[in-house]
Amino acid sequence: MIARFEVRQRNYLAPDGSINRALPAFASDAKLLIDLYRAMVLLRVFDRKAVALQRTGRLGTYAVSLGQEAVSVGIASAMREEDVLLPSYRDNGALIWRGVKLEEILLFWGGDERGNHFSGPVHDFPFCVPVGSQAPHTAGVAYALKLRKEPRVAVCMFGDGATSKGDVYEAMNFAGVHKLPVVFVAVNNQWAISVPLSLQTSCETLAQKAIAAGFSGEQVDGSDVLAMRAAAEEAIAAARDGKGPRFIEAVTYRLGDHTTSDDASRYRSAEEVQAHWKEEPVTRLRSYLVNQKMWSKSDEEQLAAECHERVEAAAERYLATPPRRPATMFDHLYADLPEAYAAQRRELVGDDNG
Template identity: 40%
Template sequence: MFDENQLTFKIIKRLDEQGNLVDEQKLNIKQSELLEMYKWMKKARLLDEKLLKLQRQGRIGTYAPFSGQEAAQVGSAFALNSNDWICPSYRDIAACLVHGMPIEQILYYIKGHVEGGKSPENVNILPIQIIIAAQTLHAVGIGYASKLKGESSVAISYFGDGATSEGDFHEALNFAAVYKTPTIFFCQNNQYAISVPLKQQMASKTIAQKAIAYGMIGIQVDGNDVVAVYEATKEAIERARNGGGPTLIEALTYRYGPHTTSDDPNKYRSNEEKEEWLKKDPIIRLKKWIHKQNIWSDEQDREFENNFQDEMNRIIDEVEKQDFPKINEIFNHVYDKMTNHLYEQQMEANSIIQRKDGDHNG
């Protein structure tokens, strides 16, 4: 007989909204590491706000903001080793930053520059994926390859709640569970698949429970609690690294802004709902904790913010000075080694450029 109690999950939480420990259990992370995570979260929020302004000024194209989801991304990415892989979607800039993606490349990507679509040098991050849930399959493939080669690397795939309705998601979970690949499926449940609320997208009570059908571990965590996210992801990574197979993590969070800059969230959600989530802000929560530990001050916070604003402005200026790529450059990063048919297409593109240059000079 069906028992709903089998499908309930205790939400993992370590810090409450006031920055207090919710239990007496000791934190499995150093204060210096918590401060480092706070800085990453702060950088991510400032960068997100800057990029949103650049889009409104017409200096970049369509953009998918992520403010509100910093703890989910930073806490999980902080748990990775440098040899682990990230398979990101278009809203996972914070995780990519923590794992080593340069801000310059993020800007190139958002500006539509061909150099923004490659994997960073010596950084294990796949190109940003815009096809919903496709990156879940890529993470399984990387994890399977790691297992076959006897390596210790783990792959983590980031996706939203809407991706769990895609066939790729279910195929990925099934394959990963059957072959016990070292893969972490990290769902940032920000409550909306574009404009569709969670309750209209699925009938199941949680996303975490979907793991049960595939024979893997499912976890629900407070996605605005960076400590809880870090500890839950760290445990899942170590289990995967030691042959324990994949884990599905559902991080409960919220995006403050629109799905993308072409979206108006005021049409499908209330200000009251947003205000309730703002009370759970992940950055404010961690800031309260580090203040109580006397390892950070408001003065340090202001100085840090000013310095990073200067750094962002300098990087933006440099990127905007670069020439926009020509059509013949789009073939450079499709494969590690260019195939014959791509080479032929590049030669044809070169001919087009030469003809246009000749017409212009004439």
């Protein structure tokens, strides 16, 4: 035997909100726990509105976080402002936590590039839609942080499907070799559109994929925001401390469709989805807070009203934003437009400037 490995599993809150083991230190901060709860509820309300806008022809497409709210909120809450987030298209909870405005997210999904010029930290990356391609970007960012000797960490979020992409392995390998300040977060929601996890890998965990790249991986209950926050805190602190990369596998479940273009009932059973509703993160944290007498029915009603108002106001601002000139679709990808696109642009705008 020359190699042996183990993968830890982390969980604090059971689905009914009871505690499985001693809570991490931050859990004594009632305000923080309530902020985590509020962020998850806001995300859920926002998702519902975004889908309604799409269904009524006012948004292009959208990917909901239903069931996964604890992952993006838990991760973002452990980051410092100066850290760098490289999100996938489903990590809205992290963007919102970091200060991106709701109407900016709607602008992006409405096809308006101004949504990417967001109010979050300017150095954060925009949503990455090509699966897994944010992983090599993250390794590059972390390499730069290390060269500049800046105590900052790059945090990369991608799905279980992305872990089958070469980009992800290459990024992890490079990060391991150079001991880069990176945290890779694989959001294992069990599905990559209609491809189940069983067809994605024959590994027992995604976390163990880190071992081959020379660093450790941990499996975390992604429906437990306390576990997500605690795992992220530890991994980010280690990366900041020069101890190299870490990998977090957030085990969760996508309760909704892949995007508004999908109908998940065509490839998975209602029973399967129903079973996972019993684990979802919002009820779980609420049960804990209520058990601890930190949250009441009237707090809940007030929060629901606040979220509704905030989301409706953001939607109004989005809908009131005048669309850009169509020719601006050529503006943001290339510094110098290749001739094929330049010709299309000329065809669109004629001789006028667009």
